[in-house]
Amino acid sequence: MEYRHTRVMGGKLSAPEWFAHSLRGLCTGPDGRLYAAGDSQVLVFDPAGKLLRRWPTAKPACSIGINPAGRVFVGQPGQVEIFSASGTLEKTWRAGWLGEVTALGFHNGDTFAADSSSRTIRRYGRDLSHLNDIGRDNRTNGFLIPNGVLDFDIDPSGTIHAANPGKHRVERYTPEGQLLGHIGRFDGVDPEGFPGCCNPTNVALGPGGQVLVTEKAGARAKVLDAAGKLLAVLGDKIFDANSKNMAITADLRGRVYVAEPVRLQILVFEPVRAKAEAL
C-alpha cells in the first residue's frame, strides 16, 4: 500500500481566516467534507480543499466529531458544543466531569468523549446520560498520556481503538469497557514499532480497517493493518520536527488528512492503488 503526498492546506498566516495558534482536531463527514478545529473556530472544507464555512466556538477547540445525524460536536476544555451542520449552536453540553475533551466518537446512538484530564473515555447514552467509563479500571487508573491528549476512533462494529502512548500500544475495547487486545510495541529502530517515550499520540481508522497513527519526536504518520503490521509510512521528514499530537483522519475513499500543529498545515495523502501481486 502506498500513499502519495498531494497537497498542503493552509499554514500559519497563510490566510486571514486560517488558524493562528493551534490546530488540534480533524474529522471527515460522510460527504467527504473535512472539518478542522483549532484556535476557537471550526473550518469546513470540501474535498477539493475550498473553504465552505467557518464558525467560532466559545472556548479553544480541542477535537471535533460528526455524529450519524450530521451534528458537529466540538470538544473543548470542560465542555462540548453541539452545532448543526450549518454551524448554529444547538447545545453546550457540560457533564459532571471537568476536563479537556480531546476526541469524540459515535456508535449506535451512544456518544463517546475522551477526557484527557481523567485519562478515560466516557460513554454517554442517547440522552447524554453517563453510562460507563472505558480504560479506567487498570493499575494506572487510566490511559498513560504524558502528552496530554487522549485519542481514539470507533470502527463500524463498535470496537474502540484507543491510543495508549505510555504503553506504545493501540488498545481495543468494547463499548462497555472491556479490554479486547492491543497492537503495537515499542521499537526505536524498526519503523513498525512506536519510538520514543510516548507514541502513538493520535489514532484514526481507515475505510478498510487500517489503523492510522501519528507519532512525535521523529514526527511521522503511519498506516498499520488491523493486526499491527506496518503498511506505509506517510512522510518521514515532511512534518516539522517539533510537532506533537498531530490529529489524523481518513475519509471514506481512503484519503488521509494530517494536521501539523507547528506550521498549522493540513497535509493530504492519497492512496495509490497497490500493484497487482504476481501469482
Add this chain to the structure above:
Amino acid sequence: MSKTLSRRRAIGRVARGAAVTGIGLTAGFLVKKAEGQVVWQIDAAKCVNSRLGEFGVKVCDLCVKECVVTQSAVRAVNEFSKCGRCCVCPSYFNVKSAVGRDGLPSEKLCPRDAIQRKPIGEADPNDPANNFYEYVIDEVKCDGCGKCVMACKEPAGLGSIVLRVRHDLCVNCNNCAISTACPKDALSLWPALKAVLGESAPA
C-alpha cells in the same frame, strides 16, 4: 620654611578630604542600586539543551568543560512534578538502541549511569509497561554533560530535566567562565533566593 610646610600640609589635608569625599560619593551611588547576595544560575529557557523549538541540535557540554575548577557545580535535575513517569524514558534509555528481550531498549543514555529507575505506585507484576516509573539522578555521579536534558526536551519528553548550578558545590567566581562561554547567555547572576528556588527569570 614653616610656611611651605604648613601650606603643603594644608594641601595634603584638602586632597585627602577630597579623596575621601570622592570615595564616599561613588560608594554611596553604587550602594544605592546595590543588591543582596547573588549567585550564578542557569536559565532553562535559554540553555541550548532545554530551550524549546530546536530539534536535533548537538548536546552542549560547555558546563562541564569550561569551569575553572576540575568538576563544575552544574548538575542535571529532574523536577519530579513535571516528569511523565514513562516506562520508556528517553533520558534513561537510549531510545535509538536495539530493543532487548524485555521489550525495552538495551542501552542506557547516561555515560556515567547516574539515573536510577524504579517502579512506583501500584506495580503490575505481569506487564511492566503498565506501570509508572520514577527516575532519580544521582548528583554524585552526574557531571552536567546535558545528554539527558536534551533527551527530555520537548517534543521527545516533557522537559522536566534541566541543568542547574548546585550552590553547595559552586565556588561562585566573580565572573563565571561557563557564563562567558555560554552561546545563549543562559548562565547569569540571580538573587540568591530565586536561584535556589529555581524560578525562571532572573532579576
Add this chain to the structure above:
Amino acid sequence: MIWRRAALALLAACLLTCLTGAACAQALQYERPVERAPQEKDIGGGYATPKVQKPLPRGAWLEILDVVLLAAAMGVSVWIVVRKRSRRWLVALATASLAYFGFYREGCVCPIGSIQNVTVALTDPTYHIPMVVTATFFLPLLVAVFYGRAFCGGVCALGAIQELVLLKPIQVPRRLDQALGLLKYAYLAAAIWFAILPAISRDFVICRYDPFVSLFRRSGFAHMLALGAGFLVLGMFVGRPYCRYLCPYGGLLSWFSRLATRGVTITPDKELDCGLCTEACPYGAIDQMRAVRRKCLYCARCYASCPREGPLARAKDIVPVEELR
C-alpha cells in the same frame, strides 16, 4: 564621557531590539503544546512526589564577615607598621591572610577583581553590584588615603603568597623598575575595557588571568597552574613581581597612597644613616632614607634590618660612637 555613554546606550538599544526580535520570533515559531504529567492521585499506591533538592549557597552573613575581616586585617596591618614596628608580626599576619583569604576563601572576591565589578556597575545600568563587593573595592583605597598600601602588606592573599616565598631578593635597576611599573596601568586599562563591553562579550580578564587563584583552589587548567608556579619561582628572587608590575589595583593604590602621610617610617638618625634599610627593601621603596609611600608594600623588612630598633638592635650591642674613640 557623554559620547561614550551615548554610544553605549545606542549599542545596548540595538542589542535589546535584536534580542527581543529573536525572542519574539522564537515564540511565534513554536508554541508549547499541551502536556500533563501524572499527579500523585493518578499514580496511586501511596506515592508521594519527592521534593527536588535545592541546596543553599553560603550564608550571606559570611560575605559580610569577609568584609569585616578585611577591615580588621588592614587595621592590624597599620598597627603593626605604625606601632609595633615588627616584621615578625607582619609575617604572621600575612600567613593568616593567606590561609583565610587565600586558601579558605579561595581568593574570591578580592579587591583586585572588584575593579571590574565597580567598572561595570558604573557603566551598565542593569548591573547591580552587591554591597559586599563595593566595600571590598573601597576599603583598601580609603585606608590608602591615610596610611598608604596597608592592604598590600599583610592582607592581600596574592601579595602574601609572594611575600612568603621571597628568599633572595635581587634589586631591580631603577630604570627597569619604572618601565615595568607602567605595565600595571596598561593592565588596568585592559581590565576596564573588557569590563565595559556589553554583557555578551564582557570578560573579567583580571580573574581569568589571575596566576594564583588556581593555586588557592588547588585545581584548574594546567596552564593556569603552571603560570602560578612560574610566578612563585620568579617571586623567590624578584620581590613580588605581580604586585609591582602587573597588579591593576596596585596602580590605584599607589595613586591614593601619594596622599598618605603615615605608614612605614624610617627612623630618622643623623648619626647613623647606615642605609641598611635601603638594601633590605626588595621593592625599591626607600629613597634618600625615606619610605616612598606609593611603592612601599608594608613588608617591614626595613624595621627588621634597622640597627637602631629591629632585632639587630636587640641582638647586638650598639656601641656609642664616643666609646669607639
